[in-house]
Amino acid sequence: xxxxxxxxxxxxxxxxxxxxxxxxxxxxxxxxxxxxxxxxxxxxxxxxxxxxxxxxxxxxxxxxxxxxxxxxxxxxxxxxxxxxxx
Numbered sequence: 001x002x003x004x005x006x007x008x009x010x011x012x013x014x015x016x017x018x019x020x021x022x023x024x025x026x027x028x029x030x031x032x033x034x035x036x037x038x039x040x041x042x043x044x045x046x047x048x049x050x051x052x053x054x055x056x057x058x059x060x061x062x063x064x065x066x067x068x069x070x071x072x073x074x075x076x077x078x079x080x081x082x083x084x085x086x
Contacts, residue, residue, distance in 0.1 A: 044075040
């Protein structure tokens with residue numbers, strides 16, 4: 001995505017520092033319809049501590065006006081990924 005002109009938030013928003021760490025999502029996918037899907041999986045024991053990263057991802061999705069999707073499945077509940085893509 002570097003070098004491309006975008007009017008909406010880009011994936012670079014997710015590769016930022018939060019107050020305690022850097023946020024690098026596990027998977028970044030460009031869907032057939034042109035949207036981007038970002039998946040950050042967290043085990044159940046880490047999910048609560050990832051609140052800041054969830055907030056960053058949700059804000060990124062909201063500001064993209066439908067061009068970007070963010071999901072943070074946990075505890076092997078991968079069906080939320082498919083649900084997000086609908």
